[in-house]
Amino acid sequence: MKFLKMLVFLLFAAVLAYPLMFAGSVSGQAVTEAPTQDLNALTDDLNNGLLDPVEFATVEGAFKEVDDIARGLGPCYNSDSCAQCHQTPDIGGASQIAEFRAGHVNGAGDFVDAPGGSLINDRALAAAIQERVSSADPVRTFRITLGTFGDGFVEAIANSTLQNNVGNQPLGQRGTLISVPVAEAAPGQTRIGRFGWKDQQASLLSFSGDAYLNEMGITNRLFGTENTSNGNSVAAFDTVADPEDVENDIDEFASFMRALRPPSRLPSTIQIAAGEALFNSLNCDVCHTPTFVTAPLNTAINGGAFRVPAALASKRIHPFSDFALHNIGTGDGIVQNGGQGTANQLRTPPLWGLRGRIRLMHDGETLTVNEAILRHAGQAQGIRNAYNALSVAQKQAVIAFLLSI
DSSP states (O other): OHHHHHHHHHHHHHHHHHHHHTTTEETTEEOEEOOOBOTTOTTOOOBOSSSOHHHHHHHHHHHHOOOOGGGTOOSEESOSOHHHHSOBSSTTSBOSOEEEEEEEEOTTSOEEEOTTOSBOOSEESSGGGOOOOOTTOOEEEEEEOOOOTTHHHHHTSOHHHHHHHHHTSOGGGOOBOOEEEOTTSSTTOEEEOOBSTTOOBSSHHHHHHHHHHHTTOOOOSSSOSOOOBTTBOOGGGOOSOSSOOTTOHHHHHHHHHHTBOOBOOOOOOHHHHHHHHHHHHTTGGGTSOOOEEOOOTTOEEGGGTEEOOTTTTTEEEOOOOOOOEEOOSOOOOOOSTTOGGGTTOEEOOOOTTGGGOSSBSTTSOBOSHHHHHHTOOGGGHHHHHHHHTSOHHHHHHHHHHHTTO
């Protein structure tokens, strides 16, 4: 009898303890903080553990490599290296470099790309094919380069996690999530976009292939058709057979970005803590969502083309973005993968690592955090009004907090 009572007691205790065993977990797998990097350190480790040191050095070298004509560069392009546009304050970060897009609105009120596509490349192998914007395309914008720190974890966020987050937002601030093609997956496979100012890519491999073609002019197995020059053929200046990326550099680019640690936060102070409280009370955290947890180990993502590895699985990250599109009054009128309804919407930029950037907002035309906040309108009009009502000291606290994350 005593044995039976003891057995019942142990079983009862186990039942009570079961929820506690899995508190803060996803599907029974313990959730841990993602490793971060110190943006103030000159030699801090960028590798999140996805790759061993030799593998990481190899893919970092590919990301830094400068391409030339023999490797397929151009004929129209923006840069000759991934690192040229992703290098502040370290390789993989953002930069002061911007791309340029243009188009026009037709009689039906729809945006139409400039001839050959909205992207107007800054550089060409010959003056005869230098792209230029036409007066027939008055819808124009610059797009500042975004950082890729921590993007492997962003890629590993489940669609349902993003959907649940947006679903809990107030209607007036609710973001738009769009499903976009995954280039490396089977035809017809889509996933919620999360990369680029228009959420135009959902996977880092798709992002790599797209950027290799459109920013460097190098065709690859995912994007095998050479771009034009304002809609005109560049075949006379294209001496390398397609696809030009015969070594599949795009895989190394994707691996490098997946292996990058997100930025760490600065130690909290009284001012920073006060600023964080104000940030939340203003409802800035609705769109700039502080925290997400990535999908569990071996979860199939990217249309089944990738499974979440241990280094990226069940990790808590703090990007301060909902990765959704919003209209905050700064829309550039350009349409990419999201349809005409997204013309004046932009992805909420992650705020982690903000202290490593000086050119802010999508066009890079804003140089201070205060001015960036004051540009918010549309869905963020009420928040901007509430910010304007703060005292000078309170505004300074908010800014100190933003520059600490």
